[in-house]
Amino acid sequence: MTDQHISPLDQARILSEALPHMQEYDEETIVIKYGGHAMGAEDTAKAFARDIVLLEQTAINPVVVHGGGPQIATMLKRLGIQSEFAAGLRITDAATIEIVEMVLAGSVNKQIVGYINEAGGKAVGLSGKDGNMVKASKTTRTMIDPGSNIEKAIDLGFVGDPEKVDLTLLNQLIGYELIPVLAPLATSKEGQTLNVNADTFAGAIAGALKAKRLLLLTDVPGVLDKSKKLIPDLSIKDARKLIADGTISGGMIPKVETCIYALEQGVQGVVIIDGKMQHAVLLELFTNQGTGTLIHK
Ligand SMILES: Nc1ncnc2c1ncn2[C@@H]1O[C@H](COP(=O)(O)OP(=O)(O)O)[C@@H](O)[C@H]1O
Ligand SMILES: CC(=O)N[C@@H](CCC(=O)OP(=O)(O)O)C(=O)O
Numbered sequence: 001m002t003d004q005h006i007s008p009l010d011q012a013r014i015l016s017e018a019l020p021h022m023q024e025y026d027e028e029t030i031v032i033k034y035g036g037h038a039m040g041a042e043d044t045a046k047a048f049a050r051d052i053v054l055l056e057q058t059a060i061n062p063v064v065v066h067g068g069g070p071q072i073a074t075m076l077k078r079l080g081i082q083s084e085f086a087a088g089l090r091i092t093d094a095a096t097i098e099i100v101e102m103v104l105a106g107s108v109n110k111q112i113v114g115y116i117n118e119a120g121g122k123a124v125g126l127s128g129k130d131g132n133m134v135k136a137s138k139t140t141r142t143m144i145d146p147g148s149n150i151e152k153a154i155d156l157g158f159v160g161d162p163e164k165v166d167l168t169l170l171n172q173l174i175g176y177e178l179i180p181v182l183a184p185l186a187t188s189k190e191g192q193t194l195n196v197n198a199d200t201f202a203g204a205i206a207g208a209l210k211a212k213r214l215l216l217l218t219d220v221p222g223v224l225d226k227s228k229k230l231i232p233d234l235s236i237k238d239a240r241k242l243i244a245d246g247t248i249s250g251g252m253i254p255k256v257e258t259c260i261y262a263l264e265q266g267v268q269g270v271v272i273i274d275g276k277m278q279h280a281v282l283l284e285l286f287t288n289q290g291t292g293t294l295i296h297k
Helices: 008-017 019-024 042-057 069-078 094-118 168-175 198-209 236-244 252-264 280-286
Strands: 029-034 061-066 123-127 134-138 141-144 151-154 160-165 179-183 185-187 193-195 213-218 233-235 269-274 293-296
Touching (some): 042 061, 134 198, 160 198, 233 236, 236 252, 236 293, 252 269, 269 280
Parallel strands (some): 029 061, 029 213
Antiparallel strands (some): 134 160
16 A cells, blocks of 8 residues: 555554554664565665664664675676585685675675665665674584485585674664664684675674564565465474474575574564565564564573
8 A cells, every 4th residue: 555545644543553662662773684585676675775764763773684695696697606505505615705795795785775875864884894793603514415324514615603793883883873784794713704694694693782673584474384374473492393394494494593593692572574575674563463473482
């Protein structure tokens, strides 16, 4: 429905109904992870940016963490660089990390910053490398080799797991009512640039900030069951079962693991929602209508 179809009185009612929600989040920090798949359409991306500015305007402190998996894939393909995933993570060699950084901290980051600023906000685009914000260690994963059935280590290259978050820079930005827009890159102890899964990065930031809420925006309505029906709420225990039995797979695994991590770090409300739906953020925060999957203890 567009504004033309809502009477001025209904518009006023809608605003009034948002008041208790605005009060609940007053001066609170909310981390919003904007997935690469959700950023597709320009009008939805601009609506997303407008929602972020509205949050800032209502005395909420939004922190945006973005992905960009599909955008990295497009650039790698254009350059003729092959890319593979293992355990849901991109195997990142020396040539790939250069492109990952160029796409995430460059084009994707600046596009989101541009849209937020166009909507009247003051966004600042950074990666986890800035201000030594996120230090990571090289990710180690093992996999069962289907041929031999033996567990073996996978070398993911320049891929990292966040180890330490320094909030100095973020707290400064938030204090000045600037909107941080973060690309999921980190630095290793040795000074290497590491590619971090954007969900994992968002969880680390939300946990360190003790954010009130973490919203993960993706391209599906939330966590789906075996018959592709939305699961509106999911306990940590049941989420683990769904990962173990394969109902939750691929890119949904780091998302759900991030939700579990964030809850354990004290983030109060963690949801996976459809970022392709216009104003998904406002619906989630300012109405009683939860749309995606709420993960809880
Ligand atoms: N149980 C599940 N419910 C919903 N999506 C799932 C599930 N298992 C796997 N997926 C996949 O996870 C994808 C979301 O992860 P990903 O592609 O990494 O998104 P993003 O770019 O938003 O991080 C969905 O598009 C879907 O293909
Ligand atoms: C290690 C790893 O896999 N990093 C991701 C970072 C981007 C990301 O996570 O983007 P989405 O949220 O859009 O999936 C990658 O290279 O694709």
